[in-house]
Amino acid sequence: DVKVTQSSRYLVKRTGEKVFLECVQDMDHENMFWYRQDPGLGLRLIYFSYDVKMKEKGDIPEGYSVSREKKERFSLILESASTNQTSMYLCASRDREVYEQYFGPGTRLTVT
Amino acid sequence: GQSLEQPSEVTAVEGAIVQINCTYQTSGFYGLSWYQQHDGGAPTFLSYNALDGLEETGRFSSFLSRSDSYGYLLLQELQMKDSASYFCAVKDGSARQLTFGSGTQLTVLP
Numbered sequence: 001d002v003k004v005t006q007s008s009r010y011l012v013k014r015t016g017e018k019v020f021l022e023c024v025q026d027m028d029h030e031n032m033f034w035y036r037q038d039p040g041l042g043l044r045l046i047y048f049s050y051d052v053k054m055k056e057k058g059d060i061p062e063g064y065s066v067s068r069e070k071k072e073r074f075s076l077i078l079e080s081a082s083t084n085q086t087s088m089y090l091c092a093s094r095d096r097e098v099y100e101q102y103f104g105p106g107t108r109l110t111v112t
Numbered sequence: 113g114q115s116l117e118q119p120s121e122v123t124a125v126e127g128a129i130v131q132i133n134c135t136y137q138t139s140g141f142y143g144l145s146w147y148q149q150h151d152g153g154a155p156t157f158l159s160y161n162a163l164d165g166l167e168e169t170g171r172f173s174s175f176l177s178r179s180d181s182y183g184y185l186l187l188q189e190l191q192m193k194d195s196a197s198y199f200c201a202v203k204d205g206s207a208r209q210l211t212f213g214s215g216t217q218l219t220v221l222p
Binding site: 004031033035040041042043044045048050056058090099100101102103104105106 | 120143145147153154155156157160162199203208209210211212213214215
């Protein structure tokens, strides 16, 4: 079974803090993705990576950065958290030639 | 760019059949996927259509018409556990990422 794990299910941070969200997959997938999910807006892509040290901006990259130093791990960084980044964050991975995407359980981040 | 439209809510009763539609606009269509997400859970893959026609997997079927830029997910013999959000997603042939619709909340009533 493919497993995508995320470091925290719930996180509360203060405005201005630097926040790290970690994602690990165990199936040697090339592609990894970070989404945020807000009511009525569906899944919006923040950043993705198609190889180690490679990254591409998604639809809403502002205020975020990412890091992929190892194939299995993809980190999302909020350089200076703001209240409008309060959301559910979902990590996903997918093999290169496959269309089925596997999601982690999500991290519900609250910025106060 | 790409955009997808699907209804925000659908309600049906146990045992019924429900169809969730998805229309899309994309610059280079590659395939249409469907995902299910229960409250508090992660989205899970249901189906994928690259070619026109109907794909059946148990109680769920997915249909695609490339000429109409339209697809649907058909759920038969609805059960209470089918209450969830359903997302359609498209992959542009030149892109590595999927673009998701905003989701349809299905409520199954007893």
